[in-house]
Amino acid sequence: MLSLDLKLLEVAKLALFKKGKAMKIAEISARIGIRISTIRYYEKTGLCPPISRGSDGMRRFTPLDLEWFTLLASLRETGMPTSEMRAFAMHYRKGNETVSERKAMLCTHQQRLEDRRAQLDRCHDILSHKLAKYDEIIGEQT
Numbered sequence: 001m002l003s004l005d006l007k008l009l010e011v012a013k014l015a016l017f018k019k020g021k022a023m024k025i026a027e028i029s030a031r032i033g034i035r036i037s038t039i040r041y042y043e044k045t046g047l048c049p050p051i052s053r054g055s056d057g058m059r060r061f062t063p064l065d066l067e068w069f070t071l072l073a074s075l076r077e078t079g080m081p082t083s084e085m086r087a088f089a090m091h092y093r094k095g096n097e098t099v100s101e102r103k104a105m106l107c108t109h110q111q112r113l114e115d116r117r118a119q120l121d122r123c124h125d126i127l128s129h130k131l132a133k134y135d136e137i138i139g140e141q142t
Helices: 002-019 025-031 036-044 063-077 084-091 096-141
Strands: none
Touching: 025 036, 025 063, 036 063, 063 084, 084 096
């Protein structure tokens, strides 16, 4: 059974769809920068809420769908495993009763990103130091 929040989301999506604000899959793909096959995969594996379809059977995405796929793309691009994304989506479908769990998941992921950034900064500093040494050697040779 859908949670009240998800039911309200579906009502909002239907209203946007009827107002002509729906987008096709190619537009979503272009706006977010992910492949169409990735969008279909996310839908097939339950990583996104159900996508509305027009009378022609084509997927019709709303701004709410765009927001969700943008989040998924960001999570994936920053290295969140698909299994964690799936768990996040399952919590989302349960509605506001799982906000704490979702927040905890995002905080954990954000901490991993901050740790990775610090690691990259250290590596960058090492490379910068080495490049400066090479510039010094090259300068002495000329």
